[in-house]
Amino acid sequence: APFTARIGQSVLQGTIDRLVIGPDTIRIVDFKSNTVVPAHARDVPEGILAQMGAYVACLRQIYPDHDVRPFILWTRTAWLMPLDADIVRAALERTAIP
Numbered sequence: 001a002p003f004t005a006r007i008g009q010s011v012l013q014g015t016i017d018r019l020v021i022g023p024d025t026i027r028i029v030d031f032k033s034n035t036v037v038p039a040h041a042r043d044v045p046e047g048i049l050a051q052m053g054a055y056v057a058c059l060r061q062i063y064p065d066h067d068v069r070p071f072i073l074w075t076r077t078a079w080l081m082p083l084d085a086d087i088v089r090a091a092l093e094r095t096a097i098p
Helices: 046-062 085-093
Strands: 002-007 010-015 018-021 025-032 067-074 079-082
Touching: 002 046, 010 046, 025 046, 046 067, 046 085, 067 085
Parallel strands: 025 067
Antiparallel strands: 002 010, 018 025, 067 079
16 A cells, blocks of 8 residues: 655655554554564564554554554564554654654
8 A cells, every 4th residue: 555644854655565444443564574583573673663663653644543553464474463553653763754
């Protein structure tokens, strides 16, 4: 699902692999084919967490009345890993997006 949204002074454009829109909840699913699959969400690489944080921030603007929940689908193991929205938001805040 392609999207465009503003975060701070930056305009982000991207494509989310899967976007599931329910009446109150949006689920963002990004497929990752890394050879090493982390055992816990806290071990996900920082860049992936920041990417998911950007997706969450953008979709909260587009769908302000929905709960936005990020997930990674690790294709190597077919594991759908839920990510905590606070963790991905913190990773985004550590990036250099102005």
